Amino acid sequence: MRICIHRGTREIGGTCIEIEAEGARIALDVGLPLDAPDEGHESLLPAVAGFREPDDSLLGVVISHPHLDHYGLARHIRPGVPVHIGEDAHNIMKAASAWVPNGHAFDNPRFIAHRKPVEIGPFRITPHLVDHSAFDAYSLLVEADGKRVFYSGDFRAHGRKARLYEAMIERPPKDIDVLLMEGTTIGRTGTDEGFATEADLEEEFVRAFRQTEGVHLVWASAQNIDRMVTIFRAVKRTRRVLLIDLYTAVVLEATGRDTIPQADWPDVKLYIPHAQRVTIKEKGLFADLDRHKTNRIFPESLPGLKARAVMLFRPLMTGDRGVNAMVDGARLSYSMWQGYLEDESTARTRRWLDERGIPLEIIHTSGHASVADLKRFAAALSPRRLVPIHSFETARFGEFFGNVVRQEDGVWWDA
Numbered sequence: 001m002r003i004c005i006h007r008g009t010r011e012i013g014g015t016c017i018e019i020e021a022e023g024a025r026i027a028l029d030v031g032l033p034l035d036a037p038d039e040g041h042e043s044l045l046p047a048v049a050g051f052r053e054p055d056d057s058l059l060g061v062v063i064s065h066p067h068l069d070h071y072g073l074a075r076h077i078r079p080g081v082p083v084h085i086g087e088d089a090h091n092i093m094k095a096a097s098a099w100v101p102n103g104h105a106f107d108n109p110r111f112i113a114h115r116k117p118v119e120i121g122p123f124r125i126t127p128h129l130v131d132h133s134a135f136d137a138y139s140l141l142v143e144a145d146g147k148r149v150f151y152s153g154d155f156r157a158h159g160r161k162a163r164l165y166e167a168m169i170e171r172p173p174k175d176i177d178v179l180l181m182e183g184t185t186i187g188r189t190g191t192d193e194g195f196a197t198e199a200d201l202e203e204e205f206v207r208a209f210r211q212t213e214g215v216h217l218v219w220a221s222a223q224n225i226d227r228m229v230t231i232f233r234a235v236k237r238t239r240r241v242l243l244i245d246l247y248t249a250v251v252l253e254a255t256g257r258d259t260i261p262q263a264d265w266p267d268v269k270l271y272i273p274h275a276q277r278v279t280i281k282e283k284g285l286f287a288d289l290d291r292h293k294t295n296r297i298f299p300e301s302l303p304g305l306k307a308r309a310v311m312l313f314r315p316l317m318t319g320d321r322g323v324n325a326m327v328d329g330a331r332l333s334y335s336m337w338q339g340y341l342e343d344e345s346t347a348r349t350r351r352w353l354d355e356r357g358i359p360l361e362i363i364h365t366s367g368h369a370s371v372a373d374l375k376r377f378a379a380a381l382s383p384r385r386l387v388p389i390h391s392f393e394t395a396r397f398g399e400f401f402g403n404v405v406r407q408e409d410g411v412w413w414d415a
Contacts, residue, residue, distance in 0.1 A: 003180075005407055008389045011391075026121075029153075030074040051076075064154070065153060092135055099246075124142075131158075134224075147178075183388055183389075186374070208363060214328055215307075215329075215330045218335055219336065225252075231312070240310050241309050244312050332361070375400055
């Protein structure tokens with residue numbers, strides 16, 4: 001078995017790994033680099049034979065999870081290359097595709113599931129569901145040519161599925177020749193020992209909601225399902241009502257879980273800001289609206305709700321008449337990666353908050369494992385070689401782990 005990391009040996013995001021055995025090949029992830037435009041560009045697609053032109057030796061692509069830095073360039077792969085992905089992950093991508101810029105879903109994907117091996121030519125691939133901020137995310141065990149390679153994907157140990165991490169530590173796959181392990185948090189301040197859990201965040205949201213006289217805005221990703229559950233639990237505990245938009249409603253519906261908040265739950269209300277009403281008309285998304293209109297409210301109802309509402313906020317709401325009429329006494333909790341706040345694209349939203357005197361507080365935790373949890377993970381799998389990936393600090397892996405062998409982008413090596 002031979003491996004080529006096309007992108008990821010010196011950066012977070014844009015991950016793409018090609019594996020060859022017996023003259024056949026597969027690719028793991030086809031991610032968008034973090035510094036690329038959201039839509040990416042065909043020129044950024046890694047030089048994998050079969051991505052652009054027919055090549056029968058390329059048997060397929062396996063997507064570890066539905067974050068753009070792991071699937072964002074797959075839209076440029078020629079039609080006909082089989083794509084394997086978690087079913088729930090793809091359902092969320094499909095539901096969101098009409099609502100987000102450059103949304104994408106795959107034609108006729110092949111679904112993977114926890115601990116259910118898939119045979120792709122000479123490759124046997126066993127997915128392992130992991131705790132991550134993306135729903136339905138997997139690590140992947142790849143076996144061929146008598147070798148066993150474990151690709152960690154992105155994972156953590158402090159989310160609402162932390163039991164999956166502990167199960168991996170207690171019963172790890174054996175005889176791993178190569179561990180391709182992410183190290184997103186290496187080099188970041190305060191990441192060595194651990195992070196706040198989703199349960200910790202729930203307590204923080206409860207405190208923040210109780211301290212707010214008016215509506216409490218939460219700026220968070222609807223596709224971070226763990227966070228949606230955390231926020232809803234805090235809403236229930238403070239006897240408030242959760243206001244969501246139609247994009248959030250279709251994403252929550254796509255999980256297929258009756259344990260995850262839905263638009264027709266008694267403590268949830270649907271509010272569609274003006275920008276989304278325009279999208280519904282332009283794209284003909286009336287079926288989405290029909291399915292979720294049970295608890296719909298309109299702009300004139302918002303002022304009466306503001307003292308007991310928590311609203312999932314997004315920048316498109318800053319120009320909405322109803323939202324602007326209810327933000328007296330509002331506070332905002334920011335619950336995403338803090339780096340986005342420094343981006344020029346958020347400057348207009350920050351000005352809107354300042355002009356209305358809305359204080360901003362960060363209540364967030366990482367979607368990636370702390371250094372301490374990475375150490376436990378590497379020790380449990382005990383690979384013959386650990387190859388760093390998905391990190392800006394791959395040169396530092398040797399400070400924390402044994403058997404580290406660094407590789408370079410675009411170079412083939414034997415597993």
